[in-house]
Amino acid sequence: MQRFLSFIFLIFISFSSQAQTELLAPDKAFIPSLIALDPHTFAADFTVAPQYYLYRDRISFSANGHDIETVFPKGEMKDDPSFWSSRGI
Numbered sequence: 001m002q003r004f005l006s007f008i009f010l011i012f013i014s015f016s017s018q019a020q021t022e023l024l025a026p027d028k029a030f031i032p033s034l035i036a037l038d039p040h041t042f043a044a045d046f047t048v049a050p051q052y053y054l055y056r057d058r059i060s061f062s063a064n065g066h067d068i069e070t071v072f073p074k075g076e077m078k079d080d081p082s083f084w085s086s087r088g089i
Contacts, residue, residue: 024049053078 023029031047044061046054056075061068 024052030054053080 029049029052033045033047035043035045037043048054056072059070059072061070
């Protein structure tokens with residue numbers, strides 16, 4: 001009986017760890033909201049899913065084929081080992 005319970009426990013742990021490694025689609029993990037401040041300026045705000053982070057060097061905006069200058073608020077450093085390992089670094 002103890003072997004059976006151990007087997008069930010291992011299966012449960014396996015499914016739990018698989019569920020944790022599935023990533024949300026970007027449009028579900030990062031939901032943008034844009035607000036026009038004036039005819040030449042807008043503010044972008046993102047609702048970010050728990051356990052997800054935006055990296056400022058990965059964010060860019062463009063319109064009509066032209067890059068848009070961006071100004072970011074002061075960020076917060078995060079230690080995210082899974083980010084580096086997923087990029088093969």
